[in-house]
Amino acid sequence: MGLVKIDDELHEQVRQASAVMCRSINAQAEFWMKIGRLAEANPTLSFNDIVRQQLALASEGASEDDSATRAAA
Structure with a gap:
């Protein structure tokens, strides 16, 4: 894990978006x-495509995880 330095204005934009999107500031x-x-x-x-x-x-990853869990049981 590392630190990323961003300016105060961008940090405020991240903070606002995180509140709207119900994410932590880091997650946003x-x-x-x-x-x-x-x-x-x-x-x-x-x-939207992304x-x-x-x-x-x-x-697909969840389906693979489910298959592995069923195979192990």
């Missing part, structure tokens, strides 16, 4: 960083 900042990284790597995708893609990947 992490979300924005992840979406920004994915947007840079995939410039043709919209925000979120949809991430939800699909998370769903």
Whole structure:
């Protein structure tokens, strides 16, 4: 874990967004960083496309976890 220095104005924007989105300030900042990284790597995708893609990947991961749990039982 590391520290990221951001200016006061951006910190306030993160704080406000975190309250609206019911996330911690750190979770909100992490979300924005992840979406920004994915947007840079995939410039043709919209925000909604990126979120949809991430939800699909998370769903696949959950399905794999469920299969592993059933196999171990």
